Amino acid sequence: MAATDVDVFSNEEKRNLSLGGHVGFDSLPEQLVSKSVTQGFCFNILCVGETGIGKSTLMNTLFNTMFENEEASHYQNGVYLRPRTYDLQESNVRLKLTIVDTVGFGDQINKEDSYKPIVDYIDTQFENYLQEELKIKRSLFNYHDTRIHICLYFIAPTGHSLKSLDLVTMKKLDSKVNIIPIIAKADTISKSELHKFKIKIMSELVSNGVQIYQFPTDDETVSEINASMNAHLPFAVVGSVEEVKVGNKAVRARQYPWGVVQVENESHCDFVKLREMLIRVNMEDLREQTHARHYELYRRCKLEEMGFKDTDPDSEPFSLQETYEAKRKEFLGDLQRKEEEMRQMFVNKVKETEAELKDKERELHEKFEQLKRMHQEEKKKVEDKRGYLEEEMNAFNKRKAAAETLSLSQPVKKDKDKKKHKVQLDC
Amino acid sequence: QWTKIKTKFMQHKHTEHLCLLFFVFQEKQYVGFATLPNQVHRKSVKKGFDFTLMVAGESGMGKSTLVNSLFLTDLYKDRKLLNAEERINQTVEIIKHTVDIEEKGVKLKLTIVDTPGFGDAVNNNECWKPITDYIDQQFEQYFRDESGLNRKNIQDNRVHCCLYFIPPFGHGLRPVDVEFMKALHEKVNIIPLIAKADCLTPNEIKKLKDRIREEIDKFGIKVYQFPECDSDEDEEFKQLDKELKECTPFAVIGSNTVVEARGQRVRGRLYPWGIVEVENQSHCDFVKLRNMLIRSHMHDLKDVTCDVHYENYRAQCIQEMTSKLAQDNRMESPIPILPLSTPDVDTEKLIKMKDEELKRMQEMLNKMQQQMHDKEQ
Numbered sequence: 079m080a081a082t083d084v085d086v087f088s089n090e091e092k093r094n095l096s097l098g099g100h101v102g103f104d105s106l107p108e109q110l111v112s113k114s115v116t117q118g119f120c121f122n123i124l125c126v127g128e129t130g131i132g133k134s135t136l137m138n139t140l141f142n143t144m145f146e147n148e149e150a151s152h153y154q155n156g157v158y159l160r161p162r163t164y165d166l167q168e169s170n171v172r173l174k175l176t177i178v179d180t181v182g183f184g185d186q187i188n189k190e191d192s193y194k195p196i197v198d199y200i201d202t203q204f205e206n207y208l209q210e211e212l213k214i215k216r217s218l219f220n221y222h223d224t225r226i227h228i229c230l231y232f233i234a235p236t237g238h239s240l241k242s243l244d245l246v247t248m249k250k251l252d253s254k255v256n257i258i259p260i261i262a263k264a265d266t267i268s269k270s271e272l273h274k275f276k277i278k279i280m281s282e283l284v285s286n287g288v289q290i291y292q293f294p295t296d297d298e299t300v301s302e303i304n305a306s307m308n309a310h311l312p313f314a315v316v317g318s319v320e321e322v323k324v325g326n327k328a329v330r331a332r333q334y335p336w337g338v339v340q341v342e343n344e345s346h347c348d349f350v351k352l353r354e355m356l357i358r359v360n361m362e363d364l365r366e367q368t369h370a371r372h373y374e375l376y377r378r379c380k381l382e383e384m385g386f387k388d389t390d391p392d393s394e395p396f397s398l399q400e401t402y403e404a405k406r407k408e409f410l411g412d413l414q415r416k417e418e419e420m421r422q423m424f425v426n427k428v429k430e431t432e433a434e435l436k437d438k439e440r441e442l443h444e445k446f447e448q449l450k451r452m453h454q455e456e457k458k459k460v461e462d463k464r465g466y467l468e469e470e471m472n473a474f475n476k477r478k479a480a481a482e483t484l485s486l487s488q489p490v491k492k493d494k495d496k497k498k499h500k501v502q503l504d505c
Numbered sequence: 506q507w508t509k510i511k512t513k514f515m516q517h518k519h520t521e522h523l524c525l526l527f528f529v530f531q532e533k534q535y536v537g538f539a540t541l542p543n544q545v546h547r548k549s550v551k552k553g554f555d556f557t558l559m560v561a562g563e564s565g566m567g568k569s570t571l572v573n574s575l576f577l578t579d580l581y582k583d584r585k586l587l588n589a590e591e592r593i594n595q596t597v598e599i600i601k602h603t604v605d606i607e608e609k610g611v612k613l614k615l616t617i618v619d620t621p622g623f624g625d626a627v628n629n630n631e632c633w634k635p636i637t638d639y640i641d642q643q644f645e646q647y648f649r650d651e652s653g654l655n656r657k658n659i660q661d662n663r664v665h666c667c668l669y670f671i672p673p674f675g676h677g678l679r680p681v682d683v684e685f686m687k688a689l690h691e692k693v694n695i696i697p698l699i700a701k702a703d704c705l706t707p708n709e710i711k712k713l714k715d716r717i718r719e720e721i722d723k724f725g726i727k728v729y730q731f732p733e734c735d736s737d738e739d740e741e742f743k744q745l746d747k748e749l750k751e752c753t754p755f756a757v758i759g760s761n762t763v764v765e766a767r768g769q770r771v772r773g774r775l776y777p778w779g780i781v782e783v784e785n786q787s788h789c790d791f792v793k794l795r796n797m798l799i800r801s802h803m804h805d806l807k808d809v810t811c812d813v814h815y816e817n818y819r820a821q822c823i824q825e826m827t828s829k830l831a832q833d834n835r836m837e838s839p840i841p842i843l844p845l846s847t848p849d850v851d852t853e854k855l856i857k858m859k860d861e862e863l864k865r866m867q868e869m870l871n872k873m874q875q876q877m878h879d880k881e882q
Contacts, residue, residue, distance in 0.1 A: 128674065128675065129675055129676065129679075130674050130675035130676045131674050131675075132674075149676055150676070151676070152675060152676060152677060152678065152679045152680065153680060185679055185680060186680065187628075187629045187630055187632075187680055187681050187684065188627075188628045188629065188630050189627045189628065189629075190627055190628050192627075234565070234672070234674055235674075235701075235704070236563075236564060236565020236566070237565055238564055238565045238586055239586070239588060239589050240589035241564075241589060241592070241625070242589050242590075242592040242593040242595070242625060242626055242627050243627055244589060245589040245590060245593065246593060246627055262674070263674055263704045265703070265704055265776070265778075266673075266701050266703050266704035268774050268775055268776055269775075269776075269777065282588055282589050282590070285590075286589075286590055332706055333706055334703070334706055334707075334778075334779065334781075335707065335785075335787050335788055336703075336776075336778075336779035336780055336781050336782070336785075336788055337776065337778035337779020337780075338778055338779075339776075339778050340778070345777050346777055346778055
């Protein structure tokens, strides 16, 4: 019934109407904004880079605060990820910021598996979101979104090119997360070297098909600045939380014997560009891209794995519900079958054991009988012997008595007679 | 007293004539063997020197730039660097560059042994093996040459020193650094350096140096130790020596370019915020390294290589050979028998006989001395 109504509507042509006065729905963006402000925002940054390359310092510099951090050791057995969540507030905007650090990255002698913990972490966050989405009773608006919105990849300032580990890792991550490569500790590269280095890095990324995040140029208000920033990638940054007096101001900088590197001086490094792009202009776009592109890709792959399709073999659109039902039936059927199997198996086993036990019982019984018989036989034998022995005793006693009486009545019997007696007794 | 002043003048490269002039003013009876250092100097200049330096460390640490800065030349023209993709499974190569350089009549045959690919692959298990094999090969070759019959023109290709470049981006030594140094510390003089030190502020440098020294101790790595200076050197020299030792590992910066700084043209790196001068001691330890490596300790490095590392190798080699032979022949052979260039067995026997004779004569001598001593009393 409802289906036919919808059909009628979509067949109508869309018409543009002009308004006779101010209606007021132009306040919709503001309503959206005030809603999101009350909700608060959530942003998750993943920092990938070798130990000591300046990840923590850069985060402190970007957000102008001191996140707690212990210095990491170089001797971890493997790579593990350390997420930390902070609540920040600026004006009336609340931000739930999660910074994920890769501890131990690049320290091992064999780095072939270094990318795995990172990929696993990103996938787990997607999985958690997917699980929430598939729930029957779900609360997505309340859900703490832990999906990584941006991966800052810290490149060591060697001045030559990317390291082999960088290339391998970025290739594994580019389809799962927005990557912005940055050149860390850039105050060790001179301007001319930096120019060559950036070109080399970008050409290596392109020739190896690594997709890094491009600042969006579809929105006219920011397309110009974004386009120009795209040309400055990778950003060469310097981080510092210490302040140095330059002129009559105290600025965040690094003090060297030969000069002072100012973090926020655009001719010294690209920190300001990074901050602009990452936080002030494109933060929302990053969140969108994560959801619309990377998460959707993950979801599609995952569901395809489970056997869902969008169209069946006849190219008729499947509805998710039907597929779900079918899957469910299948699953339950499977379950039942398995149950049956198990039950059968159980019954069989019980029968077997019973039979065994019966056999054993029989055997035991037989044995018992046999033993009893043997026992009786033995008893009989013993009795016989006893009888025989008694007879002998009686006979002996009789003869003894006879001999005594004889010797008593004829005490002077000769040896011959005695012998005779003896012989007689012996018989 | 006089000899010492003379040697000091030799070190500062004064000429023979100046020394003789001073001699003229001397009044005491003079035998003349004080000119020996002089003669050594003359002969060595004629013979020329050779030095083999190995550089090791990950790609991009500034090894080539530093070598160029040390020897003020360009050894690496037209060098091909690999892409990241090509480096994923890269194996370590050994590349030798030999140059002949000359300064004030002194000729130096300098060999730089490069180790491209070290630490660059994704899996770096035992990536130092080609390097240890190379060092061992040079020892073996020298061992053979030394035991040979014709020893006139032995080529000494043994590695006299290995500069190991530690990245300044970390908090200290990494597992690959520790493993590398432990595999090599008993084969070659290792001098660890903190590379690209212009990314560290003075405080950070100090912290990193302390940490690295601590870890070197903790892991039992035997890096090259500067020899103790003589007890009769002057205080200034001793102070400098002490400072040098406390400054290790040296934090170095190299440069292929010349820039204008403070009105002079110097080797340096130009940044928007300032100019780093390679030879400015308050900027980095390059000068200390250069002085140590070239100007004062080059010969000591060679000596330690010959007297310690090579001798260790040789002793080990011989022990292995004798134990193997003992297993093979099942007999004791007190004389080390060399498998390759063997002096014939007769000579060996002769030597043994002579040895015993010597021993007997020594004993007789001792006895006679004792008798004399007794008689005297």
